[in-house]
Amino acid sequence: MGSDDLVKHHSDYTNFDTTDASKQSVLFQVVENYRALVDDQRNWVCNLANAASLIWEAYHKLNASGLSKADVNWSGFYVVDKLDTNQLILAPFQGKVACQTIPIGKGVCGKTASTKQTQLVPDVNKFPGHIACDGETNSEIVVPILLDNELKGVLDIDSLTLEGFDEVDADFLQKLADLIAATCDW
Amino acid sequence: MGSDDLVKHHSDYTNFDTTDASKQSVLFQVVENYRALVDDQRNWVCNLANAASLIWEAYHKLNASGLSKADVNWSGFYVVDKLDTNQLILAPFQGKVACQTIPIGKGVCGKTASTKQTQLVPDVNKFPGHIACDGETNSEIVVPILLDNELKGVLDIDSLTLEGFDEVDADFLQKLADLIAATCDW
Incomplete structure (x- = not known):
């Protein structure tokens, strides 16, 4: 794909x-397919909806192929709430119903937002102040979406398995988040 | 649930x-759970994202329980594109990557938008001008989201099986669409 x-x-x-047979190759395709999809479209809701699907399908393929430990039960986005910029609000995702708002600074998403740094959490139950939208989640990665260092939102992926994500995921998801930041009108 | x-x-x-053991009962829970979820939240992106998940999970439960013929491969929304009101644009959904825009009047979603009438399509391959975002889809239901008779968007569900949906689905999904119209700031 990619063409x-x-x-x-x-x-x-x-x-x-x-x-x-590599995680890198599939995550590279996620980035490139997102790039192809948004070629002529800057609507952030539309682009995040398709991005959440790309991530969901990629990780399920990776897990089924034995290329990722992550058994993804949620992939999607929270964005800065324009009505209250002290909180994040739920944006397009794949998976079960999720928390609508998250205070910036609280939980894994909130810490990513307040620090503007990726949170790679091997066991969410050990994360101080973790907000459990789904009690079955065991590990999580959250990546900031920054445009000119201004926070627009976060990319959030949850896994049923412990230690679902590693530095390879963090690298590619940051590339995707940076591309998302640059290709949407916020 | 519902409480x-x-x-x-x-x-x-x-x-x-x-x-x-009835489709009616589960679809009633979808409407009531949506109502509970949006009690204190009018952000349309947030509410549609959770609604797409409720629909997806409900139909998979119904199909697994033998209560619905629909094997749902896509559930979600298109909304009127504020940058070009002659077209619909992709909004939150569950399933595989989808077409970003649909001209109003074209395909099943477009006809729902232009006529403001639910389209219950037992075989999409026989629908004039059908837009295939996924070639595996065989049947579809699309319900208009109207506020004071003004079109805000459409609720769209696709099924891998033929004749996936019937009048029971149409009735409950219209109740859900009406509730969505009234509970979101558009």
């Missing part, structure tokens, strides 16, 4: 190629 | 009770 020539339907953007 | 007393985590809103 529009091979896309018959939009759903084909989630047909990730695992012949390289 | 906050029984909710420990937000994900519990998707623990639908099927002891009544």
